[in-house]
Amino acid sequence: MTAAFAPGTRIRVRDDWPERRGPCHIRTPHYLRGREGVVQAVLGEFPNPEDLAFARPAPRRPLYHVLFEQPPIWAEGEAGDSLLVEIFEHWLEPATPSQEAA
């Protein structure tokens, strides 16, 4: 499996809430769901923790370091401050141009 997003790609974290559908183990923080960021690095491939946690066969998934501007997330903070977070590929989608401009 090769990484779908190259460093520098603008992405959005899926606005998905599996915890509302039933038992799950996810490593994507709630405060980033639906948020846009930029891929900073491809960190490698790791077994999907969402399967590992339930002792299911866990396919390896690309893991990214994604950079987010910090103030828009919380509607407070200092311009220029940022958040750098590990996120698995199946949680990312390309940022759409219209939302990028908004």
Place this chain on the structure above:
Amino acid sequence: MSAPARPESIALLEKFVAALAARGLVTEQEIAERQASTDRASPEIGARMVARAWRDDEYRRLLLSNGAAAAEQMGVSMTGAPPLGVLEDRPGLHHLVVCTLCSCYPRAVLGYPPHWYKSFEYRARAVREPRAVLAEWGTVLPPATQIRVVDSTADYRWMVLPMRPAGTEGWSEDQLAAIVTRDVLVGVALPRLPVTAAAE
């Protein structure tokens, strides 16, 4: 439900270990070795890695590109440990490490995390108001420094390579390691010169 009484816990643990051993999943020796390496891990290891990186550009490059290999060079066994990533502070950029989801921490090179690192308060506030958190630690960043909060959410463990303070020119690795505290290695503090050294 309350926890089983201590002798029951020990009996349960012994049965569990025996079951793992019977299936060939682990040996008593492997458990003893892991216990020993866990006990050896302390922030002094991370501090020595930083001190060496400050004096040795080749080691610094290795530390930033492959933290686990850099740890192995210091005699740390990284077998079975998560990959180690190292975040380099530079003029205008300061890193702060947190794990909002649990308490991921680079134990192989820093040992056990302190209690505050695992607290709800630190985990919730570090990503939202990092400047207020640093202020409470008494950590004053140089003007015009951006903060990059690194939320340790998945398979890596993260350690900070701080900037070498001015006034440490010509210092030995031991002298440098002494100013790199546990708190410096996750970015809640900056390396500080001892008062005597600063006064000289």
